[in-house]
Amino acid sequence: xxxxxxxxxxxxxxxxxxxxxxxxxxxxxxxxxxxxxxxxxxxxxxxxxxxxxxxxxxxxxxxxxxxxxxxxxxxxxxxxxxxxxxxxxxxxxxxxxxxxxxxxxxxxxxxxxxxxxxxxxxxxxxxxxxxxxxxxxxxxxxxxxxxxxxxxxxxxxxxxxxxxxxxxxxxxxxxxxxxxxxxxxxxxxxxxxxxxxxxxxxxxxxxxxxxxxxxxxxxxxxxxxxxxxxxxxxxxxxxxxxxxxxxxxxxxxxxxxxxxx
Amino acid sequence: xxxxxxxxxxxxxxxxxxxxxxxxxxxxxxxxxxxxxxxxxxxxxxxxxxxxxxxxxxxxxxxxxxxxxxxxxxxxxxxxxxxxxxxxxxxxxxxxxxxxxxxxxxxxxxxxxxxxxxxxxxxxxxxxxxxxxxxxxxxxxxxxxxxxxxxxxxxxxxxxxxxxxxxxxxxxxxxxxxxxxxxxxxxxxxxxxxxxxxxxxxxxxxxxxxxxxxxxxxxxxxxxxxxxxxxxxxxxxxxxxxxxxxxxxxxxxxxxxxxxxxxxxxxxxxxxxxxxxxxxxxxxxxxxxxxxxxxxxxxxxxxxxxxxxxxxxxxxxxxxxxxxxxxxxxxxxxxxxxxxxxxxxxxxxxxxxxxxxxxxxxxxxxxxxxxxxxxxxxxxxxxxxxxxxxxxxxxxxxxxxxxx
Numbered sequence: 001x002x003x004x005x006x007x008x009x010x011x012x013x014x015x016x017x018x019x020x021x022x023x024x025x026x027x028x029x030x031x032x033x034x035x036x037x038x039x040x041x042x043x044x045x046x047x048x049x050x051x052x053x054x055x056x057x058x059x060x061x062x063x064x065x066x067x068x069x070x071x072x073x074x075x076x077x078x079x080x081x082x083x084x085x086x087x088x089x090x091x092x093x094x095x096x097x098x099x100x101x102x103x104x105x106x107x108x109x110x111x112x113x114x115x116x117x118x119x120x121x122x123x124x125x126x127x128x129x130x131x132x133x134x135x136x137x138x139x140x141x142x143x144x145x146x147x148x149x150x151x152x153x154x155x156x157x158x159x160x161x162x163x164x165x166x167x168x169x170x171x172x173x174x175x176x177x178x179x180x181x182x183x184x185x186x187x188x189x190x191x192x193x194x195x196x197x198x199x200x201x202x203x204x205x206x207x208x209x210x211x212x213x214x215x216x217x218x219x220x221x222x223x224x225x226x227x228x229x230x231x232x233x234x235x236x237x238x239x240x241x242x243x244x245x246x247x248x249x250x251x252x253x254x255x256x257x258x259x260x261x
Numbered sequence: 262x263x264x265x266x267x268x269x270x271x272x273x274x275x276x277x278x279x280x281x282x283x284x285x286x287x288x289x290x291x292x293x294x295x296x297x298x299x300x301x302x303x304x305x306x307x308x309x310x311x312x313x314x315x316x317x318x319x320x321x322x323x324x325x326x327x328x329x330x331x332x333x334x335x336x337x338x339x340x341x342x343x344x345x346x347x348x349x350x351x352x353x354x355x356x357x358x359x360x361x362x363x364x365x366x367x368x369x370x371x372x373x374x375x376x377x378x379x380x381x382x383x384x385x386x387x388x389x390x391x392x393x394x395x396x397x398x399x400x401x402x403x404x405x406x407x408x409x410x411x412x413x414x415x416x417x418x419x420x421x422x423x424x425x426x427x428x429x430x431x432x433x434x435x436x437x438x439x440x441x442x443x444x445x446x447x448x449x450x451x452x453x454x455x456x457x458x459x460x461x462x463x464x465x466x467x468x469x470x471x472x473x474x475x476x477x478x479x480x481x482x483x484x485x486x487x488x489x490x491x492x493x494x495x496x497x498x499x500x501x502x503x504x505x506x507x508x509x510x511x512x513x514x515x516x517x518x519x520x521x522x523x524x525x526x527x528x529x530x531x532x533x534x535x536x537x538x539x540x541x542x543x544x545x546x547x548x549x550x551x552x553x554x555x556x557x558x559x560x561x562x563x564x565x566x567x568x569x570x571x572x573x574x575x576x577x578x579x580x581x582x583x584x585x586x587x588x589x590x591x592x593x594x595x596x597x598x599x600x601x602x603x604x605x606x607x608x609x610x611x612x613x614x615x616x617x618x619x620x621x622x623x624x625x626x627x628x629x630x631x632x633x634x635x636x637x638x639x640x641x642x643x644x645x646x647x648x649x650x651x652x653x654x655x656x657x658x659x660x661x662x663x664x665x
Binding site: 050054057059060079080083084085086087088092094096098099100101102103111112114115116118119160172 | 262263264267268271272274275564565568569570571572573574575576577578658659662663
């Protein structure tokens with residue numbers, strides 16, 4: 001299975017919640033995530049998307065099965081090794097509480113380097129400023145996290161997720177809390193990152209526009225993969241239609257708008 | 262540790278109100294401990310100083326005739342009443358003093374002759390106690406020369422000194438002549454040269470202080486003395502010094518102030534014990550306070566901890582963030598508390614000196630005690646942070662992220 005193109009591989013992933021009343025939310029998932037791929041995970045609430053993402057992000061442990069990152073098994077790593085792994089190879093973007101309110105935008109971006117080395121090198125500090133510039137927040141470097149808008153905070157969170165040059169960027173509904181303008185900006189950023197830095201993106205999303213514009217869509221239904229396809233095999237319109245009905249019945253008329261995304 | 266330090270400091274700074282409250286709590290606790298500690302040790306020092314500061318700490322006497330008999334004839338019937346009750350003189354006392362003077366834990370080694378007499382006045386006989394001193398040596402213990410309230414401190418020849426209680430009782434002044442009767446039947450008259458106040462009413466009403474040679478002659482001891490008195494440099498070493506002297510010198514009885522003041526010492530010990538109890542409970546209250554505030558803080562910061570852990574913060578690091586907060590609060594609080602405690606001591610000294618001009622009793626700041634209190638408080642604050650730190654290390658980032 002030493003396919004150099006595969007960055008993340010899930011094998012027979014199951015997840016059971018509860019001890020007395022057991023609920024299986026993932027039923028033995030198998031899939032591979034390829035390098036440099038922008039993948040959206042979609043599905044109704046409760047379909048197991050976030051659980052899957054947390055397991056893929058080494059935050060949560062599966063009940064059965066395993067995840068491999070470049071052939072390295074998660075199940076063989078200790079908690080501390082997993083923490084180091086997250087710090088060095090993964091970048092997280094969450095829907096809520098993106099930043100630590102006690103710290104400035106720049107400090108928030110540098111936190112992952114602090115965790116690793118105690119202090120930030122000049123190289124990292126310069127990199128953090130670059131990343132903040134990339135996400136369009138050059139003028140807010142010194143601002144306290146609490147003084148930024150939701151969209152700005154999420155962009156700082158993206159810069160922070162990138163500071164250690166992770167192989168994979170994981171987002172759990174990163175635009176779920178944002179207005180449509182901010183959503184557009186964030187999507188644009190994802191694309192830029194994917195194209196310029198070669199980062200693999202794995203985004204759980206409710207936003208059908210983002211899903212339609214990603215490279216690949218994995219749709220979860222009740223803990224099983226119901227669809228897994230590449231958007232490139234469809235026209236833009238078809239791609240949008242494939243994801244749209246999942247979330248809204250009235251989205252048909254928005255087909256025209258998608259071109260403006 | 263730099264990362265943990267940065268986050269801990271920032272959490273403390275951003276939660277200013279909380280941090281200040283915690284610091285106040287620690288400071289007040291430490292201040293109470295410092296003040297109480299200083300007050301009690303000052304009080305005790307003062308009490309001990311008043312009791313034994315100007316008296317002998319260790320003294321040697323010869324074995325009495327009774328003691329000599331029972332040590333010689335263990336199987337014979339010896340009755341104390343049949344033996345001579347007079348103190349037995351110390352033969353070769355000069356060589357004993359030489360031995361004692363070699364020790365560097367002693368000072369004011371003073372030979373003396375003691376005996377009983379009666380002062381007869383208008384057919385009333387009052388028992389008095391003759392003390393024949395070497396004036397210079399005795400001064401090292403009793404400081405008589407500085408405690409003369411009338412007359413001169415010179416008591417050579419046929420002069421003697423009496424206490425102020427005795428002088429007041431019989432309306433005596435320096436220059437007056439008094440007659441002393443000895444149990445042997447001898448009567449001798451002396452001139453009062455000075456009147457002293459040694460701060461102890463028993464002493465002030467019964468001591469007849471005269472020159473060693475005069476007392477030797479009066480009591481018929483020739484060139485011998487009955488007692489060697491001395492002070493020790495470390496007052497609470499008196500018992501061990503007593504034992505080491507006793508082991509080196511034969512045929513003498515060694516006694517010390519600790520044995521003869523056992524009830525005072527028991528009182529002082531229970532006072533110390535209650536002071537320590539109070540300090541322990543203050544410390545406990547402070548520790549529980551820190552622990553609960555930090556525990557609340559872990560809950561408040563659970564979102565931040567969740568994000569930090571998702572970004573790769575290890576459980577150990579997460580717990581150290583809170584341990585550090587505990588130690589930082591403990592150290593700063595202890596420093597503030599020590600300052601506040603010293604302030605309280607100064608206020609006490611000032612407040613009690615308002616009416617008399619002199620403090621109720623002197624208090625000396627004991628840096629080593631304050632250091633110990635500070636270190637214990639800082640350690641307790643760190644220990645107080647263990648429970649919150651443990652919660653922080655167990656916090657599951659998934660829970661935080663899932664629950665928004």
